[in-house]
Amino acid sequence: MPSTHPLKDQLALLIGAALETVAPGAPVSLEIERPKNPGHGDFSSNAAMQLARPLKKNPRELAQLIVAELPVSPLIAKAEIAGAGFINFHLTPAAWHGIVPQIRADGTQFGRGDAGTGHSVLVEFVSANPTGPLHVGHGRQAALGDAICNLYAAQGWEVYREFYYNDAGVQIATLATSVQVRAKGLKPGDAAWPEAAYNGDYIADIAADFLARQTVKSDDREYTASGDVNDLDSIRQFAVAYLRHEQDLDLKAFAVRFDNYYLESSLYTSGRVESTVQKLEDAGKTYEQDGALWLRTTDYGDDKDRVMRKSDGTYTYFVPDVAYHIAKWERGFERAINIQGTDHHGTIARVRAGLQAAGVGIPAGYPDYLLHTMVRVMRGGEEVKISKRAGSYVTLRDLIEWTSKDAVRFFLLSRKADTEYIFDVDLALARNTDNPVYYVQYAHARICRVFEEWGGQTAALDSADLAPLTATHELALLQRLAEYPEVVATAARELAPHLLVHYLQMLAGDFHAWYNAEKFLVDEAATRLARLALADATRIAIVNGLTLLGVSAPEKM
Template sequence: MNLFTDIRAAVLDALSALETAGTLPAGVDTSNVTVEPPRDPLHGDMSTNAAMVLAKPAGLKPRDIAEALVAELGKDARIDSAEVAGPGFINLRLAPDCWRGILRGVLEAGTDFGRSTMGQGQRVNVEYVSANPTGPLHVGHTRGAVFGDALASLLDFCGYDVTREYYINDGGGQVDTLARSVYLRYLEAHGRAVDFPDGTYPGDYLIETGEALKAKVGDAWVDQPEEVWLAELREFATEAMMDLIRADLKSLGVEMDKFSSEKSFYGTGLIEKAIASLDEKGLIYEGVLEPPKGKMPEDWEPREQTLFRSTAHGDDVDRPVKKSDGGWTYFAPDIAYHYDKVTRGFDMLIDVFGADHGGYVKRMKAAVSALSDGKVPLDIKLTQLVKLYKNGEPFKMSKRAGTFVTLRDVVDLVGADVTRFVMLTRKNDAPLDFDFDKVLEQAKENPVFYVQYAHARVRSALRKAEGAGIDTSDAALKGADLSLIAHEAELDLARKIAEWPRLVEIAGRTGEPHRVAFYLYDLASDLHTLYNRGHELPELRFVQEGDPATSQSKIALVRAASVVISAGLGILGVTPAEEMR
């Protein structure tokens, strides 16, 4: 139930009537006609650009079209007034019953209100986190995890068939380093004194893994050379770290549908198959790359390599897929992985990368474009860094991790709900400051508190109404006399509720779940404003003593607001608060 879509349809019907009457020439393109909230609410409830975008193709002045359109729109009972503004914009004011009808629609649909069919069941793969399996997730992974998970939920809410996926980077040398680090903890578990050379992982989180290895193999690997234990220990250590990562994600409320392993592409013919697919398209060749721009490395020398002609699909330079020694580059298994996703039949791919992967965007987009013959779009979302503060000072590193603040550190300090909401209070590609003290403050300036408090405030009003003997079930509220919702402050809240379906589609189309967090803050603000007005104007209080009918109508209004808040928080992965303590 998208009121903006309904009114746009009314505008298009009015334009069609003007065509029939000969006021407008037949066949003008109306695809760019919009209906949206005006920048200044004083100008009305909605605004349309119809006259502005049709003037040139129709060969008419914008105001002439606008005045004719205003006259036609005046026939629609839902529109109280239509006025021409400026050169030809049209401002609309809707009848109060439009907003009251929205409230009833919310109560009938519940948290499915605003759910869209925009995606039409298209299959979307959202890959996020995908950290190296060498230790616990850090705060940078936390932001990627929250953003990716909220984006997946938002797309699901918009009617897409979404698969959440984690790519395990277990094919590189970092897993050998992990195995060697676990081996040192294994020796330590046997009472040996050890030193961690530069490049190994000294975090305390590997102590348990070393002890688990001792429990598994006893002293069989003590003082044994790498060739005895490295391959098996790689498997053991990787699985132990993935268990740790899965537990970290679960503490944040993140559950993946699928885990894919980079290592599974080596020695199985899958990389060869993907490269052969590109070769068949004439995109693989033997060549020599141009020297890197800027200062020339002393050890650089031109050498022939196997290259992917990625410039044919929008990249700046062609990319090597095989080294001069015959081994695969890091790019090759990533090509194979995305080839696998394409062959699994996804209609769209989304990768969520950290900001340090910005240089990888064009080559990966080129690869997917080539592999799918341009049929499967790849959208890469970059998440910027998070700066942590506590007591006004940068937050210290985690001893357990050795070199960084872990996801679990953050969740343990403030909880999963606060972590998730705060991580979505900025666009993904903007830096984020996370202050442990401020995110727990009970103040308007703290958005997570402000939104949670709004939901809890409605729950409190429901309990008060129930205590007064008023039936607050949704079934009863749907039958309330909503004509009693008449004050402008009440209708303002209804107007904000009506924006939710439109906001969902905009956020889904742009892939920006932070828009949901911003909207929820604005909706909470309108609800708190209405509540506070009740101190000055008793007739605005949610529960009217001795007047159950009026009370029920006002409870229906704020209940609808809480339903939308609950739906929005559900997309963000945050549990609505029943009460504040």
């Protein structure tokens, strides 16, 4: 796997050249790491230890040979052998200084890679059925999905953002009857109010607009209400369009957009469901039992076979799901990433089994899933559980209105997807170092303030001599900046935006420490320009990182 660390890449070439002489043709996966202990140098390689077994040689002796064969390079100040056979590299200051002009030349492109060039990925997320406003769990999904799309795009992938929903199922029927009874004047709590009906205030809003024969327009549909309370089909269509529009507003407030909205019902009307069933039957992977049609998902690792077609003739939900994923594949997406709550994990095995059984050439791991756990909201030391608007849950829009888009995004991305998260509203509003989003944004604002005070043109820094950058805080910052492209690549590969969040906190910490220790706008010109160049590189990394997360980088705070 190619590293994306500018200095590791160069070291790898040097070590590779030495290995050509020491162990020609030997298989070795070259790993170069940043040692935790500074005494172990700037980088270390375990190449000698990896070669010890296949070559049946002492790892320390192998390390000696490799070091002896290393080409001369201005990057390396010293290469020494330590421990069980590590080769530790101490780099020259110039090697680290070289990071700054690279970053400044790359600008907004710094941290981008080309691992995905020529490949396309479909990311499916949010995928909420239009039965109510988006809740905070959808918010986590929207933040994760959008960040992952940005990360993949930064790796050169062609990214397609899709929202899948069902406008014709049982939940939608419940929505329609809820609006209908509300339009007839009933309220939650009335004796005749149906048990299964939705209770949020938004149901009353829909009913009122329906009676007023309003027209609603969402990103993917438009509908004018008939105003007839007995016209359940019109109520259903109006309610779906109304709530899709509401969700559009939620997503807009969160700065999330989609390339396409895909309807589950279209899989029926296009015949894709029927043709999928036919494929599975033709493959001999189905059987009839108890009046139902079953799929042998146990042939593909599921713990029991699943019903495809119920005895009443309708299909279970996972059949259109399989049809949908065959469609993704046939639309040319060699990779698909689905972001869902952990409560849906049971569907993974059967969807993948269905795709394998269909025998249409889809690889075994298709699609990828990123599952996330629930989000709870704390405010004033107490858990907030309900909102008037939604009836039974806190909405994404509540959270954004109480805090900010930036805070909600940053916070929801700050933890691994599979760990439970408690969103602390008070912390998100704090204007101090306890609040990580302010901490990172403040580092950026401080840099901008320095440049404003300086008043020069950044182009004047292009020729800056960086030799004056010798302070420990400056070296630490250079080292951190060099890691950025690798962090972006790893966060994309692992579907783990939290790695980038943590990185930015570390980067901001390195900057604040430096800022506090050294004055940038000193009288001595060489030092002043060198420090401004490093500050400019830091600014670029912070902006690029926050942009990938969908968080703004204000110049003044």
